[in-house]
Amino acid sequence: MKEDEVNICQIQEWYPIFKSSTIKTIIHELPESFIQYLLDDSGPFFLPLSNDDALPNRIHNPLDEEDYTISEQQSDSESEPSSPQQPPPSFPELESQINQSIETLGGSIFPKLNWSSPKDSAWISPNGSLKCTSFSEITLLLKSSDSLVHDLCHAYESCTDSNLARPDKFVIALRKWCPNLHPEMEFRCFVRNRKLIGISQREVTGFYPVLIEEKDKLEMEIRKFYTDKVSMEFDSESYTFDVYVQKDGKVKVFDFNPWCEVTLPLMFTWEELESEELMQDPEFRIVDSQLGVRPGLKTAVPYDYLDTSEGSGWDQFMKNADEELRRQTRSAGA
Template sequence: MKKEQVVHCQFSVWYPIFKQHTIKSLILPLPQNVIEYLLDDGTLVVSGSDHIAQGTHINDSDAEEDIQWSDDETTTTVTAPEFPEFTAKVLEAVNALGGRVFPKLNWSSPRDANWIALNSSLQCQNLSEIFLLFKSSDFITHDLTEPFLHCNDQDSPDPNINYELVLRKWSELIPGGEFRCFVKENKLIAISQRDYTQYYPHILKQEESIVHAIQQFFSQHVQYKFLDEDFVLDVYRDSQGRVWLIDLNPFGEVTDSLLFSWEELTCSGEITQQQDGPAFRYTTSEVTVQPSPCLSYRIPRDFVDLSTGEDAYKLMDFLKLQKSQQEDHEDEEAPQ
């Protein structure tokens, strides 16, 4: 995997090519001060900006509300930053996409941080919810700090990256309909069940039709149209049998190989010699069900050690946002 391949897999690069075959999305440039905030351990959430952007009337004292911690000797004030212009753009984009979005950066989504969200969902309605996920995600931090870590051309200079917030129209995808496809030299060589930790009986029953639908989609809409000949694509097969492109990833160890190993995927012909079409692997029974690999991210370091300073502020910020979000949801559900 080379750095150029990673660059080509940025959402803003492949989305215009396959726009007709994927979920409607909007892309917003990420301001430098927002990037710095996402990488800063000192604060966790944005205070009040979403409500200001939506026209909610608040007092000046509320807008400038500080979180204060005091002891016998000192008083420390921590003020969460606000980004009014960026907040307004995000709110406009969310509304244009129906009011609910799935957020990600150039490559990754914060799926390792769904433990921190209400209802353990990556569905977001405002910037505060997006920030809460992003600042809790190792995947997002990887995008921002070391996107070329696993490339084999480390001697070459890192390409310049313009970071972007990607907002995708929220869609209720059934995990049993998601598949990861491995493409080598523009040939579909392997397909893996995406959520391999669970057993879905319909996959066993529909094996042939699933493979046929994905092969047909690949040959008609993807093959020879991407910038590289080696890549990985995630697809979704809906209840009508139609296939949609969900994401594109580099062909290399930075991408999870799921039910295959990268050793067999990179050894030419090893997994395809016994059949004409791509190798297809899926969980065949409940006996083989495995724990989710994201479980390792469910105990954040921020909440393990709350004994000193900054960690306590971060917990306070988190609890404050959770309370605010819960009140917002209760207001939305109340009869008018």
């Protein structure tokens, strides 16, 4: 894997190209002082002091806002990482910008750094997801996440042509919160040498009969999206991308990932993806029975989009799925 292949998968690189085919997002550059605060684990866990007056009293019209804005990086002297002798850090300018962007995006977002979102810290959120409504909530998720250390310190470890430990700058992407998404409608697509050789159900920990019924239609829609929207616009030979298929058949791209083993192959293996067989005979793979479920694979469900709290759409979906499984079990026994 090359350095350029990693860089092109950063959200600030691909979002301007695909913003008409993805979730509305506002991107801010992060000051180095904030990055050091995220990395600092030498003292007590302090959340930044909140500036209650940071958000001006004005109404934002989302139609008037630019959705791709890289804010100027604040001076490193704006704040210092906390220590037992220092007061909690404060980032008033960054807080103001982020809170304004949250308002523009409808009041709820989920955060993402250059490549990754803090999925592993969703447990700390009251709603069990990455849904955030304020700078403080975002900071809590980022500071609690171990998975973001990859973005911050190890992004280029698999590159054969780079000794970099981190990119020149970090950004935070605020992605508009999308409720009521169905996990079975998200797919990972594998492109090798500019050919779409594989499509995988992304939520491989569940069996969804609707996928069997709609498989051919879904494959046609995804392949058309790749041909029309992605193939000539994403400037890399081999990569993966995640899509969501809406009820009306429209396809939205959620993310791009490098072609390497740090990207989960889901229903495939990397040995298969590197073989010539799929180059000759591409496949669309889904969990086609309850026996095909992979309960041990930690991936897939787009938790960063879904509210998993009691009474939420996802909670109801799981109850319905359990009832369907019980029905099938009773039928099989009869």
